[in-house]
Amino acid sequence: MVIGSGAGGGTVAQELAPLVRDGVRVLVLEKGPRFADDDFTGRELEMADALYQDGGAFLTRDGTMTLAFASAYGGSTVVYTGTSLTAPARVIHAWDVPGIDHADLQARSAKYTEQNNVHLLDETLINDNNRLFVVGGRNAGYYVEQFPVNVKGCRGSSLCNLGCPNQAKQGTNRVQLPRAASHPTGRWTSASRSDPPGRKALRQSGRRATTGCKRTSSWSPVGP
Ligand SMILES: Cc1cc2nc3c(=O)[nH]c(=O)nc-3n(C[C@H](O)[C@H](O)[C@H](O)COP(=O)(O)OP(=O)(O)OC[C@H]3O[C@@H](n4cnc5c(N)ncnc54)[C@H](O)[C@@H]3O)c2cc1C
Secondary structure: OEEOOOHHHHHHHHHHHHHHHHOOOOOEEEOOOOOOHHHOOOOHHHHHHHHEHHHHOEEOOOOOOEEOOEOOOOHHHHOOOOEOOOOOHHHHHHHOOOOOOHHHHHHHHHHHHHHOOEEOOOHHHOOHHHHHHHHHHHHOOOOOOOOOEEEOOOOOOOOHHHOOOOOOEOOOOOOHHHHHHOOOOEEEEEEEOOOOHHHHHHHHOOOOHHHHOOEEEEEEEOOO
16 A cells, blocks of 8 residues: 655555556555646645645644645645756765665666656756856856756746646656556546645636545555
């Protein structure tokens, strides 16, 4: 059973899916809703409430910090910026976790880099803000380089953190989860739950999310 369908859970779901052929049963449970493409309105207040846990202001127990993370089919990959980096060797060495080897990690990362269409943006797509940032950084003596991002058909709407309205960002909701579900014996189902208060905005605005937002989703193999 995989709990959560974000970067971690969605990827694990994809990797486990082929085992279904051998009779293994795999279940992904996601407490957040599954959004339809046209649910992503780009309107900050309604999307923050709809996508993020506690509207993006989840407070730590001691009240000293707020954390932003999504609760949806695809988890925070629906709202992340798409910057896709592989942890460098110095970080992995500093972690010193038994079983995590940098060369191995890099090889695995290369697979998802390709799957999720991670690449550097064409120069023509770099906006003036970023051009100035590069010039300023270099003039100040810093080494400046572009972050690779996982987008396909980006239209520069700058709405990554509200869920891409152009279906450009390649999170687990667009790549790994559909692959898992496309397995011949897999399928996604939805289960109703009560509508969290934060999701009412979309319902009241009459968007299609009305029904989608009332559902959690799960993936499981069909079989014995
Ligand atoms: C605004 C924002 C921008 C970001 N930008 C970047 C970026 O550019 N590059 C980058 O590398 N990282 C970025 N991140 C971080 C990245 O998104 C996370 O590190 C990553 O998604 C974490 O993966 P995860 O699987 O641990 O959790 P998540 O992707 O958050 O997924 C967890 C899922 O589990 C579900 N869940 C939790 N509890 C339960 C339960 N009990 N039952 C069922 N389901 C449950 C949640 O609803 C959620 O959908 C960003 C994050 C945010 C919020």
